[in-house]
Amino acid sequence: MSQPREQRLPGSHNRQHSSDGVRQSSGNQGVGRTGDLEIKCGPLIRYTRMSTASDNTRLWHGSVLVVMNSGSGTPGLRLSCVGRIGGDGISENTMSNGLDGQITDGSEGGSYASVKSTTNVPAKKLFEDVQMVFWRFDLEIPLQENEAHWGYDLPGAHYGSGSVSNDLISRDFYVPSKHQSMRIMFNSCNGFSVGTDVDAWAGLTLWNDVLRIHKRKPFHVMIGGGDQLYNDHIRVDGPLREWAEEKSPHQRRIHPFDEQLRQGCDDYFFNNYVNWFMTEPFATANGQIPQVNIWDDHDIIDGFGSYTDHFMRTPVFVGIGHIAFKYYMLFQHHTPPPVASNILSAPRITNHGTGLDSMRDGYNAYVMPETEIDPSWILGNSPGPYLTQKSRNIYTQLGKRIAFLGVDARTERTRHKVNYDETYDLIFDRLNLELGRTPGEIKHLIILLGVPIAYPRLVWLENIFRSPIVGLIRFFNKRFGIANSLFNKFDGEVDLLDDLDDHYTAQTHKRERNLFLHRLQGLMQQHSVRITILGGDVHLAAAGRLYSEPDLKIPTIQDHRYMVNVISSAITNKPPPQAIANMIARRNKIHHLDKETDETLLDLFNKDPGDSTKTAKYNRCAMPSRNFAIITESTNPHRALVANGGDNKNAFLPSNTTTATATGKSGRSALHAGEEAAGTDHPAASGVDESGIFAELGDGGGLDITYRVEINANRDRDGRTEGYGFTSEWMLFSCFLVHLGTSSEWR
Template sequence: MSESKNNGWFEPIPLDQYQKLVEKAIPQNIQTVPDDEVVGQPAIHVACGPNIRFLGCLEGSSNNYRASILLVTRKKSERTTEGKIPEIIYKIGRSSEPEIQDKETDCVVTGNFPGKLIYQEEDYLFYRYAVNLKLKSYEQKVEYAINSEFRSDYMFYLPAIEQSMNIMSYSCNGFSLGADISTFKGSLWLDVLKKHNKLHYHVMIGGGDQIYCDSIKFSSPEFRRWLKHIKKHSLWKMSSSVRASLDHYYLNHYVEWFGKGYMEISLGKTCQILFPKVMHQIPQVNMFDDHDIIDGFGSYSKFTMSQSMFKGVGSSAFKYYMLFQHHTFPKEDVSIEKSWILGTTPGPYIQKESRSVYARLGKEIAMIALDCRTERTKKQICTESTYNHVFSRLEREISSSKGEIKHLLVQLGVPICYPRMVWAEVIMESPILYPLKWIARKGWIFKGLVNEFDGSVELLDDLNDHWCARHHKAERNRFVSRLMKFGAEHGIRLTILSGDVHLCCFSRLYTCGKKVKQDHIPKTAAEDPRLIINVISSAIVNTPPPNGMATMLQKRSKLHTFDLSTKEDVIPLFKHKVQKPARGNELFFNSRNFSDLILVKNLTHDQQKYFKNFKQGDLIKAGPISELEVVTPPSDKCDCESTPETHNAYPLLPDSLLTSLHVEIDRENTSSETQQFQLLIPALNGKHKLEHVGDKHW
C-alpha cells in the first residue's frame, strides 16, 4: 500500500528535546528507576525496547535487508490487550527529498513487521518482530509504530543498494562499581544523535560491555557469602535459590539499563536516558565482553572459574545476553540465524557454543565480530576450530562478493595492538607478593590490593585479558598472521575495532623492515598489504583512567617488530588537548569517546568542507580533522624506515574509510560536545601473496 509523504516525513531528529532530557538526567537529579512508557492504543506498558538488531543485507544475490525488533512488555498490559501480540506497522520511503520529483519514489509504502511471543519470565513478555525489507537505488527511511502510535525515535535508515553503511562503534557503556559519577553530566549518546542527524548511521557496533553487570555480586546473600569466604573460595554447589537470584538480577538489570538507561553503583546513580532512544533508531550488532557477565570472567585461575558458582554466573549472563542483545530465547534452534558462526564445542565455563557474527554492511564493507569470551580461559581466547570456522566463512563470503567487498572490519573486545605489560604480570604473579596478598585477603590491610574472586592482585585479570599478555601472545601472533595473509590474498583492507581500555588511539601493523625488498616497499598505504589499523575506542560512558596511566602507556609504547617485514606501533594522533594548549601525550587520549567509520564518498556536503582544499589521492596526515595536513610522498623508492611522516599519512580516495574518534571536550557540560580526530583507511590496491608472515627469523 502506498501513500503520499506527509509534511513531517523529512523532519530532523528532535535534538532540543534530547538536550533537555540530558539536562534533567544529571546524576544529582536521579532518584529511582524511571517508569515504564505507556504506548499505543490499546495501551501497553513497555519495560524495554523497541530495540533494533541488524542481521544482514545483500545476502546471496538478493538486495535484501534483515533485522529484528525486540519489545519487552509487562504482563499487566494483557488486561488491556486481551493477550494479543502488540502490532508494529511501518512506513518506508526515500530518506531525503529528491532533486527531481518522481511518482515512483515520492511516496511511502506501508506494511507490518510480523511478531511473536518468544519468551516470558516474571512479569515480562518478550516479543520479537521480523524485519525483511528491500534495498533500493536510494537511501530509505523507516518509521514504525507500536499499536498505531508513531514516535520521533521510532525510525531507522537503510542504505542505498550501491552504498556502504555509515558505521558507529562504541564500547564500555556503563560505570564501574567504584566510579565517581558526580561530574559526568554530559552524555556522548547526545553527540551520537547529533552526528546521526547530519549523516545517518545505518548500524551501530557494540564492541563489548554494552551493560555493566559487576553488581551481580550483591544479587543474593548466599552468593555474597561465597565471595567473602576466607579461603580462595569453597566448592559450594550452585543452589536453586542462588540460580534464581542470578536470573532475577540479570533480567531486571537489563530491563533497567536497556529499557531506561538506569543503573545504580556504589557511589551514586546514573540515567543515560538517550541510550535506549539510540537503540530505537540505530540497528545494532553486539558482541559481549567480561562486564556483560562479571568483571574479568574467563581470566581468573582454572580453580576459580571451574567452580559451579562461577559457572552459574556465566550461564545466567549468557542467557540474558542472548535474549536482550541477540533477540533469541533459551533453547531456540541455533541454526535459525545464518549470521552466526557457531563454535564446535561448548565453552569451558559458560558451557555454550561460542557465537561469532558475520554481516555484510552494504556493498563494500563486511564485518566479523569474534566471540572472544565464551571459550576464554586464562591461557586461551578462542579454540583453533573456531578460528577455522571463522576463516572458512570469510572465504565463502568474500569470494562470493566477486570483488565488491573492499573493507573487512574485525570486532575484538580487547585491543590486539597495544603496549606490552608482561613485566607487570610477572610482578603481580610473583611468589614474593604471596604474604602481602594473604594479608589483604584477610582484610587486615591493603583491602583493595586483591580481587574477591581468586585472591589475585586486582589488576591482574585486566592484564590477562589482553592479546599481548604472555599467555595469549602466541595465539595472538597466529591470528594476526592469518588475518594479514587473508586480506592480502583477497585484496581487502582489514581494520580491527577494539574497546575495553577506557581511552582511545589508533595502533597499527605496516610494511617496514630490513627484509622488505626495494621493489616491495609501498609508496602509500593503499599499496601496503600488511597495513592493519586497530581502532581503539572506549569508553562511551565509563570514567577514563587518570593521566598517569595514559603517560605510562605512552612510555611503554615502542616500535615493535611483528616480523622481519612488519612493524607495529601507535600512531601519533593527538597533537593538542581537546582544548589547547599542546599536550604531551600524542598517542593516547584518556577522555570518553566513540568512533565512526564512513566512506569518503558517503560524506555529506557539510563534512566534505574539511577536504575542499585537497585533491583525490593526497596523503592526509592523521590528526584533528580541523587541522588537516598534506604530506608529500617520496619521489623515489627509499628505505621505509626513513619516511615516518609518510607512515602517518593516508590517501584521500572515494573508497577510503574516514575513521574518526569523537572525544569528549567537557564531561560537566550537558551540551556533550566532542572534537574529531581522523585517519583515512584506504582500500587495498590489488592482491598480494605474502611470505614469512609472523616469522622473526628467516
C-alpha cells in the same frame, strides 16, 4: 515501568523478589491486563544481514524487540518508508505520531516490506516467564537507488503509569542505498565500574553527541564492542553480595548456586538491562540506530573467563555466566536463548517441540525453539569451558563494499586461551567463502574484537604482579587485611591481573595473537581486501597499526600487512588517570610481530580536546577521555603510491596538505598520505564531512576514521566532543607478488 528517563544508577531494581529468593510480582501480580500493551523495555532495533530475494532485490534484514508484562496482549508493528535521501525519489517527510498510508501485508514486494505503503509486521514470542515476555518483529527492507529513511510505530503500546505522555510510540532509522557502504558508529564500555561516582561523570552524556551527529548525518549501524552494560554491581548491592564478602576462598568455591540464588541473579540481570537500556539518551539511540553487538566480561561480570580455572568452575560463576548468556541473547541479539541457558541448577524435563521448560518447583518458561540458525552466525563446534554454550561469532555485510566479522572472544575464553583453534578455522573458512563469492566487491573487512590487538606491551607489569613480593603481600593480606584494594574479591589474585590477562598482548596469549594476525595477513593478500580491527576495553582512545618493515619499501596501498586497530573506549565509563595514559605513551615502542611486520600507535592527538589538559606534551597517542568512533567510506580518488620507507616525489597529496612525507621511518608518524595531518586538522575529524582521500573512483574502499573525544565530562552535561581523524588506505591488488614469508604462517 516508566518511559525512558534521564539516569538510573547501575544495579537498581524494580523487578522485586522476596528475601527467600522466590519471585514476587510487582504491580498487577506481575501479569499485564489482557490486551494491555505496556512496554517495560524497548523498542530496540538490531541489524543482522543482507540477502538477495528471488526477484534479485537486495534486502536489509533486522529486527525490533520490545519487552512487556507477561500475559499482555500481542503487540503489532507498522513499518513505512518515510522518504529517500537524495536523487529524484520520494521526498523526505517528517514522521509525527503515526505512519500515513494504506496498510498492506507487504505482498507488493513479495515477502519483504513495501516501499509504497505501510506494512504490518507480526510479532514473534521469543521468551515468556511469570513476569515478562519478549516480542520480536522481523524486518526485511528492500534497498533502493538512494539511501532511505524508514519509520515504525507500535499501535496501542505505551509505557507505564509514570509516563508523561500516551502518544503513539514511534521511531525512525536509515538504511543505505544498494550502492552504499554503511555509515558506522562504534562504541564500547557503556557503563560504570564498581566504585565510580556516577553523578560526577554525568552518566550517559556522550550519547547526546551521538544523537546530534546522527541527526546531521545518520548512522546506518551501531557496533557495540562489548560491555554494553556493566553487571558488576551484582556483588555489591545485589544477590551475590554475601557470597562476595565471604572471607574464605574455599567457601566461595563450594558455595551452591541454589534456586534462591539463581532467581535472585536472574532478577538482577533482567532489571539491570531494563534500567540501563531505558535510560536516556541511550534509550533513544537504541530505537533509532540498528545495533550489531558482541559481548565482553562486564556483560557477564568483571573478568569472566580470565580468573584461575578452579575458580571459574565454581557453581556461582558458572551460574551467573549462563544467566548473562540468556539475557545477552535476548536483549542484544533478539534471539531465544538455548534451553540449557535458561534453567541451571535444578533437574528439568524439556519439551523441545513447545519450548516449555518445567522445573521441579513448578517454575515455567516458554522459550521459542531456535529451529533455524540465522546465516549471520558462525557457531563454534564445542561449548565453552565454563558455559555450556557454543561461541557465537558474527559475519555480515555492512552495505556494498564493507564486510564485518564480530569475534566472540568471551564464551571460549580461559586464562590461557581466547578462542579454540577449531573456532579460528571455522571463522577463516567462512571468510574465505564469503570473500570468494564476488571477488573484488568487498574492499574492506572490519573485525570486531573485545580488546585491542595492536597495543603497547605491559609484560613488565604482569611480571610484577606475579612476582614473589606480591605473594608475600597476599599472605599479609589474608592474615591481617593489608592492601585490600590490591586484590580482587573473587579468586584473591591482583585486581588488575584479570584485565592484563584479557589482552592479546599478554604473555599467555602471545602465540595465539601472532598466529591470528598472520592468518589475517594471508587473507588480505589472497583476496586483496583491507582489514581494520575494532577494539575497546582499555578506556582510552588510540590507533594501533601493523605494517611492513620500512626496509621492504612496499607501498601501503599494496601492503598486505597494513592493518589499523581502532581503539575506542569508553563511551560511558570513566577514563584512566592521566598518568596511566602517559605511561602507555612511554611504552609505545616499535614492536615486531615478526622480522617483516612492525607495529606501533599512531601519533593521532595533536592537541587535547578543547582547552583541557588531559595528557603530557609527549603523549600524542593515548587519549584518556571518554570517546566513540565513526567509520565511513572515503569518496574521491587521491592516492599515494609512495612506498613506506621511500621518498614522496610521486605521491598524490590529499587536498588539505602541502607535504606528504609518508616515510614511516619512525613508525609513529604517517605511513601514507591518509595519515598525514592526523588529528583535529584532518578532513575526517568531524565525522560528518567526507575527506575524499584514497577512494577508488566510483568504487570506494578507503575508510575515514573519526574519534569523537569528550572535552569536559565534569562540567558539560551535553557531552560535547572534539573530533580527530585520519584515513585508512584501501588495498590495491598487486600486480607483483610481495614476499609473504613461509607458507606455514597462513595455515
